Amino acid sequence: MTAPAISGPEAAPTGVGVRHLLPLLSPHRRPLLLAGGLSLVAAAGALAQPALVARVIDVVGSGQPLLPAVALLVVVLVAASAVGAFQQFLLQRTAEGVVLTTRQTLTDRLLRLPVAEYDRRRTGDLMSRVGADTTLLRATVTSGVVDVVGSVVVGVGALIAMALVDVWLLLVTVGAVAVGVTTAVLASRGVRRLSQRAQEEVGAMSAAVERALSAVRTIRASGATEREVAAVGASAERAYAAGVQVARLEALVSPAGSIAVQGAFLAVLGVGGYRVAEGTISVAELVAFILYLFLLVMPLGQAISAWTQLQTGLGALTRIQEVLGLEPEHEDRPERPGTGGSSAGAPLLELDGVSFRYPDGTPVLNAVSLRVAAGSRVALVGPSGAGKSTVLALIEGFYPVDSGVIRWAGTDVRELPRAGLRARLGYVEQEAPVLAGTVRENLLLTRPGATDDELWAVLADVGLTEVVRRSPLGLDVLVGDEGVLLSGGERQRLAIARSLLARPDLLLLDEPTASLDARNESLLRDTLAAAGADRALLVVAHRLSTVLDSDEIVVLDQGRVVGRGTHHELLDSSPLYRELASAQLLV
Incomplete structure (x- = not known):
């Protein structure tokens, strides 16, 4: 079926802000609140450390017992680092949870969109929203939502403390910086490997989405939407687990570097003790001021980073919201509609004056009428672009008709459960999509509970038994991506x-x-003969030799029915059919 013309890409929604992020964070509000509280505790611990260092120095100068002051400093230092590490892990895990739920929600919506949306959009672009765009939300949660709270507290507290001390001298040596950087680098050596694994899992999830979207009509017609949603959701969960492993290791990197740097500063304090004798300023004031300045610099860098990450995340959120704002195809109850007691020769399917045009106004069908009786075989023929494939798409409910009515066993299909109607229809597209996997998985798409005997029986009906038995794997033989390991006829x-x-x-x-x-x-003609033994067939045919023995052949041209009858009747009554038959040497 020819895709509708598109004047340009659909504009993304405007005005997306932090408020649009809140619904995604709402299911995780408890861990986020806990992470925010831990951030404040860690900030308080960081602000207390310079004062405790000053206290240690004062104790040294006064000759009082040193152990209590040093012990308190060490306890606060280790406790603040531990709280910070747990807070970071909790925040990273929560961010992975936000990504997981967003991916599952997007996948569910993507697989339920009206078929017209797939005609208008690029599959790769839709996939990038599930993969790359949702990944960007992770940094938004970690850097742009919670960390900024602790950064503000630390920055404001450091400014107040510095104003009280009134002196500043920064003592940072190359050795201290080297110790901190080296410690962080050594601790982060495993992050690259785990991050690569996490990206591979994201790639596998994107491949699962592409597999589903590339055959969405077959999946929809087979009633397999729920199972495909579940399959992609499971892949997303594996990506989530890999991401949590990365978060666990990254949670060790930050405190490792922090402890190393702060240890280096404590060593520097020993050198600063020699300057106490000069009497220009007390050592306690000097060291406290240095540490407060260091605490001020870090929040400034974090605030800039948080703002950048927030803007990046909001850009991704705009694309995500565009998809979530699309209306899904309405799903009906799963009951199978009856055939209305129809017998052989009775109208099973009827199109009565059906007209259809694409959203851009391009006409496709004009007052098309046809009937398919139970047990009959009807063919649609005509030149390319006549609207033949569109007729099948309308019957499947992929598009709504503009006028006219489609009836199933005498009932307007709009009054029937869509999923139930599709359960009565078998639909084979022109490209005959074969999903990556095994022969068994492809067959079970329409009936997941079918037995092996039923699978072999249906393979025998289409003449594929010997082809499948060529491999010792039998039904579990791989067909390759899009069935590349099968021939066109086998697919x-x-x-x-x-x-x-x-x-x-x-x-x-x-x-x-x-x-x-x-x-x-020739093999496929035999297959069609076997398939039509106990069911009705509606065949769109380019090669007339395939449908010469049809009960009725309907000729379409420019969206109109211009002839109907048997092969011999149409040779006499339809100039267009006679021209098609002559071109294929059938006259």
């Missing part, structure tokens, strides 16, 4: 077998022999 017959397994009352086939050679076409 087509496997797609038909998948639809037949669901035992549909009506099988819709779109150009089943369009890309087949003469031998495979």
